Amino acid sequence: MSALVEMFVEAFETAAAKIPLFCSVCGALVAHVHPPAPPCALICSACREVTP
Numbered sequence: 001m002s003a004l005v006e007m008f009v010e011a012f013e014t015a016a017a018k019i020p021l022f023c024s025v026c027g028a029l030v031a032h033v034h035p036p037a038p039p040c041a042l043i044c045s046a047c048r049e050v051t052p
């Protein structure tokens with residue numbers, strides 16, 4: 001039963017086709033969002049703390 005659920009979830013997530021967002025400073029993966037991706041530059045929490 002769990003295998004069937006996992007298959008369904010995997011198929012659903014693949015269909016969602018989320019876009020990975022990377023930090024514009026260090027390049028770390030920050031989040032996945034549904035298209036369209038936000039036009040603004042993204043900065044991860046670590047870089048946000050360092051930069052004023």
Ligand SMILES: [Zn+2]
Pocket residue numbers: 023024025026027028043044045046047048
């Ligand atoms: Zn960063």
